[in-house]
Amino acid sequence: MVEKSFPLKIGLEIHGYLNTKEKLFCKCKAISEKDEKPNTRICPICTGQPGSKPMLPNKEAMKKLIQISLILGCRVNHDKRLVWQRKHYSWPDIPKGYQNTISGAYSTPCSEDGKFHGIKITETHLEEDPARWNPDTGKIDYNRSGLPLIEIVTEPDFRSADNVIEWLKNLVIALSYIKAIKKSAGIKVDVNVSTYGERVEIKNINSLDKIKRAIEYEIKRQLENYRNKIEQKRETLTYDESKGKTIKMREKEGAEDYRFIPEPDLPVVKIDEKEVSKLKQNLPETPDEKLNKLLTKYKIDKANAEILTKNLELVDFFEALAKQVDAKKYISWVTIELLRILNYNKKTLEEVNINPEHLAELIKAIDKKEITELKAKQIMNEFIPNSFSIKQKSDISKISDSSEIENFCKDAIKKNPKAAEDFKAGKQESLNFLIGEVMKLSSRRADYQTTKNCLLKFLK
Secondary structure (H helix, E strand, O other): OOOOOOOOEEEEEEEEEEEOOOOOOOOEEEEOOOOOOOOOOOOOOOOOOOOOOOOOHHHHHHHHHHHHHHHHHOOOOOOOOOOEEEEEEEOOOOOOEEEOOHHHHHHHHOOOEEEEEEEEEEEEEEEEEOOEEEEOOOEEEOOOOOOEEEEEEEOOEEOOHHHHHHHHHHHHHHHHHOOOOOOOOOEEEEEEOOOOOOOEEEEEEOHHHHHHHHHHHHHHHHHHHHHHOOOOOOEEEEEOOOOOEEEEEEEOOHHHHHOEEOOOOOOOOOOOOOHHHHHHHOOOOOOOOOHHHHHHHOOOOHHHHHHHOOOOOHHHHHHHHHHOOOOOOOOOHHHHHHHHHHHHHHOOOOHOEHHHHHHHHHHHHHHHHOOHHHHHHHHHHHHHHHHOOOOHHHOOOOOOHHHHHHOOOOOOHOOHHHHHHHHHHHOOOHHHHHHHHHHHHOOOOOOOHHHHHHHHHHHO
16 A cells, blocks of 8 residues: 655656757767668767867857756856866766766856746756667667757656656757757656655656656655665666666766766856847747737637647747638647648658648638638648649639539439438438548539538439
8 A cells, every 4th residue: 555645756857969960079960860870970089089189069059058048947157167077987888988068076057046837947067978889789889979968957846757747748848949959869867766765866768658657666666665664775777668667777876986077178168148148038939928828819729729839830830820810710720730731741840831821821712612621621731841822723613503513413423322322221421421422523622511402402
């Protein structure tokens, strides 16, 4: 039996790959290509060759870090000296034997004392990523070595696994608004959990589902240990997905274990206060601000508003559309139809060129009863990868002439006699089938109500 109340604390260390074109200390590409081969984006610097020295830190990485810090409500330490340090490891994925980071003993974080969605942010800092090591084969891929990483450290303010997951979802959406983190790389999270004893750290969990299951298991494990009077010591754990349990890796290191020393080959960083002010002024509206605007200014229902605010490009598209048509009335053309064609083609709005004006043209044509909704949806299917004006299309206008529609209905019945007989026998769904056949024959241009009336007349 699990206690109804116990002293639970959960804190996070979130690592994200900053969205830059180059690595942190060299000119190697940070953006991976599809089906890239191992060790093809490397140089003497990011592979730690003897005699190689780092270049000046990537300026774009620092810019992204400042933007993230501002989104998190942190105080950016522009008035302090930020020192790069060597954090020593003895692992094969660290070619130099140490990691360069603005953290650790005697170090000032890049920013600190923030708050995001009710959770206090301890600090953020910048560091380089290690290589990818496969312990089963012993092979190492250095393409990832030297990529710029941000680490966001929270206070242990979370009180449940569900609380963590909801907060992380909001964080990922907020960071997507400033395009700070590589979407394809996702985030990696170290989770700190404590109940009655010392905290433990569960390392490198890379999905929300795994994070939730790891936290829930660890809470259960610690409570069982407490009931059995087993002392909980500080430990570093890993989550074994196949077994559904956490496994001890080693005793938790302290700062002294990393042997932090200032990096002699890198200058002290001094953040420009004017740059911070400029970046702050140019930050986009946050997801919360966008949501409030959709609910109050555009009077959109909450369900559709939340769909829109999950993607900055989508909500911006909606606001551009709202300048031309009654976007509230036709919200489904964004949250359903636009997403339908994107999902079908496995594209995001960023990867295609769809002009809100072209969708507005379609909607206006529907509103004026110049084209059918079915025809408009068919035209939208052709908006990938580039949308177009319907003025470029011929033979799209709605057919309302009953004599012309009657001919389509006769053809549909003639070609589908069984459906006609089924309807006469009482199968109402057969009527919808025949309406669909008429729509095919008319290239989706036949007026729906006129079509239905004609078919009912012929099927008496």
